[in-house]
Amino acid sequence: MDAPGLVYLCCSYICPCFQSRSKDTEDAVLVKESNSVKSSPSTELSSVSGKIPASPLRVPPSPGRFSMSPKLDRIGSVHLTMRQVARATQNFSPSLKLGEGGFGTVYKAQLQDGQTVAIKRASRENSDALRSEFRSEIELLAKIEHRNLVKLLGYVDKGIERLIITEYVPNGTLREHLDGVHGSCLDFSQRLEISIDIAHGLTYLHSYAEKQIIHRDVKSSNILLTDRMRAKVADFGFARVGDNESGKTHVLTKVKGTVGYLDPEYMRTFKLTPKSDVYSFGVLLVEILTGRRPVESRRSPEEKVTIRWAFGKFNNGEAMHLVDPQMKEAVDKKIFKKMLNLSFECAAPTRADRPDMKSVGERLWAIRMKYLQLGRGE
Numbered sequence: 109m110d111a112p113g114l115v116y117l118c119c120s121y122i123c124p125c126f127q128s129r130s131k132d133t134e135d136a137v138l139v140k141e142s143n144s145v146k147s148s149p150s151t152e153l154s155s156v157s158g159k160i161p162a163s164p165l166r167v168p169p170s171p172g173r174f175s176m177s178p179k180l181d182r183i184g185s186v187h188l189t190m191r192q193v194a195r196a197t198q199n200f201s202p203s204l205k206l207g208e209g210g211f212g213t214v215y216k217a218q219l220q221d222g223q224t225v226a227i228k229r230a231s232r233e234n235s236d237a238l239r240s241e242f243r244s245e246i247e248l249l250a251k252i253e254h255r256n257l258v259k260l261l262g263y264v265d266k267g268i269e270r271l272i273i274t275e276y277v278p279n280g281t282l283r284e285h286l287d288g289v290h291g292s293c294l295d296f297s298q299r300l301e302i303s304i305d306i307a308h309g310l311t312y313l314h315s316y317a318e319k320q321i322i323h324r325d326v327k328s329s330n331i332l333l334t335d336r337m338r339a340k341v342a343d344f345g346f347a348r349v350g351d352n353e354s355g356k357t358h359v360l361t362k363v364k365g366t367v368g369y370l371d372p373e374y375m376r377t378f379k380l381t382p383k384s385d386v387y388s389f390g391v392l393l394v395e396i397l398t399g400r401r402p403v404e405s406r407r408s409p410e411e412k413v414t415i416r417w418a419f420g421k422f423n424n425g426e427a428m429h430l431v432d433p434q435m436k437e438a439v440d441k442k443i444f445k446k447m448l449n450l451s452f453e454c455a456a457p458t459r460a461d462r463p464d465m466k467s468v469g470e471r472l473w474a475i476r477m478k479y480l481q482l483g484r485g486e
């Protein structure tokens with residue numbers, strides 16, 4: 109890491125934003141409920157300063173969101189009636205439940221043509237409040253196609269039911285794999301490939317999608333894995349369209365995201381840019397390398413905030429103490445340090461010090477080259 113980056117990080121960790129969140133945001137935390145015990149709940153923070161409405165229901169239509177198109181129910185390749193959905197999910201059978209998030213419940217479903225899909229069903233009690241989130245997810249997903257992003261297949265909006273049909277990604281979440289829930293733990297090479305996949309998915313959103321998209325909820329439970337351990341970024345419920353076309357550098361908006369992954373500058377200023385995703389990616393990269401969640405509440409105070417703990421160890425020359433003990437193979441010190449360096453740069457407190465997602469992908473790719481050369485004994 110270059111010196112300025114380190115200086116900024118040091119300042120931040122002496123007085124970390126995790127602890128010194130501006131009072132106005134802390135006073136007005138609107139929590140997007142998460143029933144998942146495994147993942148950190150996504151939250152929505154809103155200013156009470158008067159500049160930004162406190163309630164999501166009072167937010168005026170913003171130019172950053174697409175308007176609801178009447179043809180929306182024709183998007184995607186899968187068009188289902190509620191009766192077909194009921195059949196495909198065996199009446200939303202608990203046995204087909206894949207998981208639960210702030211938006212509702214996700215089911216595995218088998219279509220009549222044999223195709224397996226995932227169906228996200230908005231919870232009834234939240235369906236009105238979450239309607240805009242639902243629309244946001246639909247409209248954004250409909251416009252993207254990339255192998256590292258979960259693909260939207262269809263959508264149903266009938267009466268009180270709101271359902272999103274996406275490709276089914278069969279191998280659980282990244283967090284589950286770091287927890288060893290699926291048997292063997294991820295080895296270093298898998299972690300490196302997964303990091304590259306995530307970086308590529310985010311680069312597409314930031315730089316190559318029809319409109320710039322900021323995900324806003326990059327975290328390990330939103331990364332789904334395929335049978336071949338390729339990663340796909342999921343859950344666009346919080347995604348926002350960026351404002352790069354009009355030449356603006358940021359979008360002014362309520363703070364949404366998940367505690368521990370949230371960009372401190374965005375939390376402080378309400379200014380959202382793709383660099384907020386870069387910050388979350390930095391936190392996620394530390395999680396991938398160490399296996400630890402961004403906030404480990406049961407640990408001693410100096411180890412609670414993983415990135416701060418990791419940065420301290422790294423600066424004390426103890427980088428190799430950070431290797432996830434679940435990784436059984438010997439991890440090359442140089443390669444590991446390069447990855448840590450990159451994660452700290454991404455999680456720099458000031459966004460100007462963070463690289464953009466495209467160069468993060470390129471740097472991970474260069475690390476991969478080095479890693480492969482080492483494996484060949486070059």
Ligand SMILES: Nc1ncnc2c1ncn2[C@@H]1O[C@H](COP(=O)(O)OP(=O)(O)OP(=O)(O)O)[C@@H](O)[C@H]1O
Pocket residue numbers: 140141142143144147148149150206207208209210211212213214226228258274275276277278280281325329330332342343345
């Ligand atoms: N396309 C999919 N294929 C397979 N499993 C999925 C798919 N989408 C979601 N899941 C499963 O359902 C769970 C819940 O997903 P969901 O996106 O609703 O919530 P979350 O991201 O875990 O939480 P939150 O919405 O609060 O951030 C995921 O953790 C995952 O296990």
